[in-house]
Amino acid sequence: MIDKPEIDAKAAELGVHRSNVQRDYAFGWLLSSFYQPDNLLRQLLILKGGNCFRKAYFEHARYSNDLDFSTQSDVDPDLLLAGIKQACIRARDGSQIEFLVDESRVAEKKTSDGDSRMFEARVYFRSFYGEDEDLRLRVNLDVKEFDSIFLTVQTRKLIHSYSDAAACQANLRCLKLEELLASKLKALLQRRHSPDLYDFVHSLFFQKVLAISRREVLTTFLKQTIYEPNPAAAKGLLLQLPFELIRGFWNQYLVCPKLALFSFDEAETWFKSIISEIFALAEPAPAYAARGWxxxxxxxxxxxRDTIMEGGRLQRLLHLVYDGYERLVEPYSLTFKRRRDGVGREYFYAWDRSGGSSGQVGIKSFLAERVQSVSLTDSTFEPRYPIELTKNDGGYFGRPFFGAPPASSVHKPKLQSRRQSSSSYGMTYTVECSYCGKRFKRTSYDTKLNEHKDKYGNRCFGRVGFIV
Structure with a gap:
């Protein structure tokens, strides 16, 4: 296991909080363990998402708070849990991190479209920084069953930039870099998450290590979406992203090594330049028109889509006029789908509280051609499904997850309120102000800070801290 001086030195070198280093180190050992020849999940899991950039391609990519995987076959939740526990035991033995193996869990996540199965796994380990032996940190793993993959799955050596790298090795199965980048473009059209913009720009403009086929990024993106008949339509939507809105979240959700930092203004300029260059590679197509083709x-x-995604981000009801009927709906996702006849469309999934022409409430899909208007209301809602229009970053990197393990290990989804009361489970936490470094004790997990003074007696403007 790396020790406290190495954690501090790595945090100072990269310009990040030491909690980022601690979880990133644990991620390395978990990934190494998943891809050992004897692990039950080695041939099942295909790494994707933010940690695929960091652990398979770029040493100085941003920090991500979870591990995302695809599969090309069905998922047995009991096998998934067994493989996770197997990996935790190996990671514990190799790193001396105290993984709480028996408290691992797997739960099937409901999805609004109902066409795919998602599983969320949680792994717990004790902080090994040496300040609070009772602090439990949580790692989330998301696994999507039968994910559509268009390019050949790659084998990449694990990037683990710590002193025990020789002992923490593996050949990762992961998405090809061009497919990762195509997925980021798709995500920018259907959710609000500033790291999507960062990952795309960092990979295609900022880093100079790996050669990337821009044509392959484009063709894969068009296959992932419905824009093959008219790439110019997608280009128009990407250039019309609400950049000023994304600017407001740029620093809030990004945690990057200082070597890989760049400003939002640079990101916006580079992104628009890259999009113009990439779509210039497309076959000639009709000029962009708002009504599609x-x-x-x-x-x-x-x-x-901006109104729909803002409703999801703020968890506010939308006033939807559809087929001439007024409705109040809870927004959940935008999804591209192709019918059996090959016709592709974008579907908006929402919980209809009003019923429309049928009078039936429930989850429904809505087509753009039948929408007369969408507007944001002031009424909030408690989600019945994960809101895929935004990335839930309540525990994003830099604010480590804490979670008490559940009573049982494998869970099926239930249609019920997601609101839960907080509980201290008899434990206390130390929250450090990210601005002035002052520390506060908590009996429940909450990193928000009240107004306070720094060590010099001056008013501190920090309002969010880190668990230490």
Missing amino acids: GGAPVFYSASL
Whole structure:
């Protein structure tokens, strides 16, 4: 196991909080253990997402708070849990991190479209920084069953930039870099998450290590979406992203090594330049038109999708006029799908509280061509499903997850309120102000800070801290 001086030195070298280093180190050992020849999940899991950039391609990519995987076969939750426990035991033996093996869990996540199965796994380990032996940190693993993968799955050596790298090795199965980048473009159209913009720009403009086929990024993106008949439509939507809104979250959700930092203004300029260059590689297509192709809109316009995603981000009801009927709906996701006849459309999934023409409430899909208007209301809602229009970053890197393990290990989804009361479980936490370094004791997990003074007696402007 790396010791406290190495954690401090690495945090200072990279310009990040030591909690980032601690979890990143644990991620390395977990990934190494998943991809050992004897692990039950080695041939099942395909790494993707933010940690695929960091652990398979770029040493100085941003920190991500979870591990995301795809599979190309069905998932047995009991096998998934067994493989996770097997990996935790190996990681514990190799690193001396105290993984709480028996408290690992797997739960099936409900999805609004109902067409795919998602599993969330949670792994717990004790802080090994040496300040609070009772602090438990949580790692989330998300696994999507039968994920569509268009490019050949890659084998990449694990990046583990710590002193025990020789003992922490593996050949990772992961998405090809071009497919990762295509997925980031797709995500920018269907959710609000500033790291998506960062990952795309960092990989294609900032880093100079790996050669990337921009044509392959484009063709894969078009296959992932519905824009093959008209790439210019996608280009128009990407250039119309609400950059000023994303600017407001740029520093809030990004935790990067200082070597890889760049400003939002640079990101916006580089992104627009890259998009213009990439889409210049597309075959000639009709000029961009808001109504799509074939006369009827098969995708949501920039203004409609911005309203839908803002409703998801703020958890506010939308006033939707659809087929002439007024409805109040809870927004959950935008999804591209192709019918059996090959026609692709974008679907908006929402919980209809009003019923529309049928009078039936429940989860429904809405087509762009039948939408007359969408507007944001002031009423909030408690989600019944994960809101895929935004990335839930309540525990993003820099604010370590804490979680008490559940009573049982494998869970099925239930249609119930997601609101839960907090509990201290008899434990206390130390929260350090990210601005002035002052520390506060907590009996429940909450990193928000009240107004306080720094060590010099001056008013501190920090309002969010870190668990230490």
